[in-house]
Amino acid sequence: MSRKTAIFKRKLYQTIICRVPKTYQRYAKIKQKLFQCNQKIGLNQKKSWFLEKTPEEVIERLKRYDVISFDVFDTLIFRPYLEASELFEEVGKQIQVLEFQKIRCEMEQRAREEQMKKEGNMEVTLDEIYTMIHKKTGIKEEIKEIELSLEYQMCFSNPYFRQVVEGLQKEKKRLIIISDMYLNKKQIRQILKNAGYKEFAAYYISSEYRKSKSSGELYQTVLEKEGANHSFVHIGDNWTADIKQAQIYGIDALYYKK
Numbered sequence: 001m002s003r004k005t006a007i008f009k010r011k012l013y014q015t016i017i018c019r020v021p022k023t024y025q026r027y028a029k030i031k032q033k034l035f036q037c038n039q040k041i042g043l044n045q046k047k048s049w050f051l052e053k054t055p056e057e058v059i060e061r062l063k064r065y066d067v068i069s070f071d072v073f074d075t076l077i078f079r080p081y082l083e084a085s086e087l088f089e090e091v092g093k094q095i096q097v098l099e100f101q102k103i104r105c106e107m108e109q110r111a112r113e114e115q116m117k118k119e120g121n122m123e124v125t126l127d128e129i130y131t132m133i134h135k136k137t138g139i140k141e142e143i144k145e146i147e148l149s150l151e152y153q154m155c156f157s158n159p160y161f162r163q164v165v166e167g168l169q170k171e172k173k174r175l176i177i178i179s180d181m182y183l184n185k186k187q188i189r190q191i192l193k194n195a196g197y198k199e200f201a202a203y204y205i206s207s208e209y210r211k212s213k214s215s216g217e218l219y220q221t222v223l224e225k226e227g228a229n230h231s232f233v234h235i236g237d238n239w240t241a242d243i244k245q246a247q248i249y250g251i252d253a254l255y256y257k258k
């Protein structure tokens with residue numbers, strides 16, 4: 001998918017669907033019917049807790065918790081791609097390196113493997129990924145700014161959760177971010193801000209803590225810093241990282257499937 005096509009899809013989605021309530025309601029109903037059809041033929045085995053619930057119903061349910069945490073990508077934030085790696089293809093077009101998508105994916109994996117050897121975890125930063133790219137291919141590390149720029153341009157809010165977040169913020173609830181991501185706190189804050197979200201109370205990012213939701217260790221850090229005596233709920237789209245691991249640490253978890 002070209003950059004122009006991706007931008008067009010984003011603008012079309014935001015203009016026709018997000019900003020027109022009746023259109024979004026029709027869109028939601030179509031998605032609901034598709035989900036139900038998939039359920040009948042066994043394509044979706046895990047049901048989204050949020051199915052058929054209005055933002056107002058969700059807000060009312062979440063108000064009972066002291067701390068409410070959200071995953072970022074594919075939960076609060078969408079990209080106009082079928083796969084996140086499609087963004088790397090666009091970077092390659094801009095720098096005129098046809099194989100860049102493949103290079104970017106392989107070098108991220110190598111950076112993670114090297115991190116595992118050195119520190120026993122696989123959490124890396126965008127800087128470390130591009131250092132590996134430069135080391136192995138000679139491509140300048142500054143290219144990461146193109147990737148970041150595309151993230152800022154292409155990412156847009158999930159209108160459903162934007163309503164939920166705004167409603168909870170009006171209720172003065174403590175909302176935090178928990179994300180397994182190579183981007184840092186500053187970069188994720190900017191993506192959320194660009195998408196129209198207000199500031200969250202705290203940001204727990206795997207690349208900064210060198211701990212992940214997938215391993216469960218990041219939840220332990222969250223509990224230590226937020227206070228384990230509080231009631232918690234986490235919302236996300238990954239059944240293992242966002243739901244099962246959160247529950248292991250005594251955190252209520254609600255599964256969202258877009």
